[in-house]
Amino acid sequence: MNDSTLRQDILDELDFEPSIDAADIGVAVEDGIVTLTGHVPTYAQKLTVEDVVHRVKGVKGIAQEIEVRPFGTNRTADDEIAKRAVNSIGWNTSIPDNAVQVKVQKGWVTLTGKVEWQYQKVAAANAVRDLSGVVGVANQIEIKQHASAFDVKKRIEDALKRNAETEAHAIKVNILDGGKVRLEGRVHAWSERRAAEQAAWSAPGVHMVDDRISVG
Structure with a gap:
């Protein structure tokens, strides 16, 4: 498959996905490597775009350069994002109590702490990714080693x-x-x-x- 055909397949797949607005997303392809540019209103949409592109046959890699630009000028304050993130993690029964710490700076959420399993680390990130005002998540949670x-x-x-x-x-x-x-x-x-x-x-x-x- 040549790059122009692959690019068109990606654009068609993005248009087909109802949960995202592809109007402000740019797609470039070179040797099967896809570069995504432009902007979306939420971090969750940014991740969805990447997932959509991954499922297109012929994609060998992705360079993700999409920005998150929340709607409106009244962005959610960092302390409010942090409060919601802590609550969201606390409500998730798969994440051990008090195992994860949250820091927020300019909409970027950083998660730290230690858990037993990878699924718990993923669950913590998923718990905060859809919160209003979040522009990115740095998941620095460590996994305890307990097997040979x-x-x-x-x-x-x-x-x-x-x-x-x-x-x-x-x-x-x-x-x-x-x-x-x-x-x-x-x-x-x-x-x-x-x-x-x-x-x-x-x-x-x-x-x-x-x-x-x-x-x-």
Whole structure:
């Protein structure tokens, strides 16, 4: 697929997605790498745009340069965003009590603390991403390490074998120091790459995934 065809497919997919307004989004493609520019009114829409582009066949990578510009001039104050973020995290039953701390500066929310699992870290970010006034989320929550490297490697490889979307033999799993995982290999679609990454994150103690899987 050439770049101009891929660009048109992306534009069509963005127009097809009802939850976003694609009028102010720019799309450029070079060798399968997509650069997104322009602006959207919420951080949630920015993430949705990225998800939409990821699912288009032929996309090899994304450079995300979209700005978040909230509607109107009366932006939500940082202290109000922080209060809502703390409440939203507190209401989420999958996040341990008092495990996550919140800092807000000019609409950017920074999350810190320690949790047991990756899904809890993701849940904290998801709890604040849709709040009014949020322009970005820096998720710096750490994951406690409590499993051996062998156990982590086996769990990931077993998860890859169970997943219908991935070809487990095409993916190499390396366990590095400090709960880091490196994935290497080649898959046919972006969805396979994502499934492999999710399998890695599902293992206990993993707090960083270096995804070097190529798509093509």
